[in-house]
Amino acid sequence: MRDRLFGGTDVEEALASAAAALGLPVAELRYVVLEAGTAGGRGLKPTPARIAVLIQEAAADPGGRSDGARREQPLAQPVRPAPEADTRASLRALVRAVAEAGALEIEAEIEETEEAVVLQLRGRDSSFFHGEDGRGDVLFAFEHLLQRIHGQALHPLALRVRCEGFRERRDQALAEEAQRLAEAVRADGEPRTMEPLNAYERRIVHLALQDAPGVTTFSVGEGRDRRVTVAPKSAAPPSEGPDRLPGGKPPSEGPDRLPGGKPPFEGPDRLPGGKGAGDGR
Numbered sequence: 001m002r003d004r005l006f007g008g009t010d011v012e013e014a015l016a017s018a019a020a021a022l023g024l025p026v027a028e029l030r031y032v033v034l035e036a037g038t039a040g041g042r043g044l045k046p047t048p049a050r051i052a053v054l055i056q057e058a059a060a061d062p063g064g065r066s067d068g069a070r071r072e073q074p075l076a077q078p079v080r081p082a083p084e085a086d087t088r089a090s091l092r093a094l095v096r097a098v099a100e101a102g103a104l105e106i107e108a109e110i111e112e113t114e115e116a117v118v119l120q121l122r123g124r125d126s127s128f129f130h131g132e133d134g135r136g137d138v139l140f141a142f143e144h145l146l147q148r149i150h151g152q153a154l155h156p157l158a159l160r161v162r163c164e165g166f167r168e169r170r171d172q173a174l175a176e177e178a179q180r181l182a183e184a185v186r187a188d189g190e191p192r193t194m195e196p197l198n199a200y201e202r203r204i205v206h207l208a209l210q211d212a213p214g215v216t217t218f219s220v221g222e223g224r225d226r227r228v229t230v231a232p233k234s235a236a237p238p239s240e241g242p243d244r245l246p247g248g249k250p251p252s253e254g255p256d257r258l259p260g261g262k263p264p265f266e267g268p269d270r271l272p273g274g275k276g277a278g279d280g281r
Contacts, residue, residue, distance in 0.1 A: 004052070185214075
C-alpha cells in the first residue's frame, strides 16, 4: 500500500484530478487532506490544496497470466479526514500566506490542551504581531480572524494565538506608560485613567508605580471596562474593591492575584478597541 499526491486550487479540484487520473468516482477514493488551500485576496497569495490518495497494489495473477506489471487500485470505502486535520492544515496555510505576503520569517506550531487549540507563532519576525507600540493589535486581529474562520469547526475547543516574546514586550510597554502618566500627574496634580486592562495588566501597572513618589494607583469600572487610575498621593482611592483593600493597599489575593500573592498567567484577551477575544488566552 502506498499513496499518490494530487493538487488543485481547492480540495474539490484536487479530488477531481485524482478521480480522473485513477479512473474512479470521487466517492470511491480514500484520501487524506494534506493542505486545504486558501483563496488568497487582500494582498495574500493563494495556496494550493494537496491530498494523498491511498493506493493498494494488486498482486500478480497466481496462474502466471500476469503481464508482470502491478496494477494500482485505489482503496474503496471512502474515508473523510477528520475536520480537525483540515483545520490544522488550514491554520498553518494561513500563517504561511501572511508570512509570504509580508516577507516574514514566521513558523507556526499547534498544540492542543483540554480547553483549547493553541497556535504558537515563533520566528525572527514575530515582533510584527506585537505592533509598534507593543499592544498586540495585529496579534489580536489575527486571532479574531482565525476564530471567525475556524471557531465553529473547533468547538467546543477554543482557538488561541500566542506569539513569542509578546508578554515580555507588553509588560514593558505597560510599565513605561505607567511611568509617563505618573510624571504627568506629578506635574499638574490631575489624575489620569488608562485604557481598559485585564487583571494581569492592571497588576503590572500597580507594581510599576507602587514605590513611585507622589502618586497612587487604584482601579475603577466594572468587567472588561475596568481601568487603572494614576492619581496624586493625596487623592483618596476607593477604600475597597477588587483591586484595593481597606487602606488603599493592593490585594495579595483576588481577581488580580492568586493565592500566595502570585499574579495569574493570562495571555492577550482583548481585540483592538478593548473588545474581548471571546476565549481569552
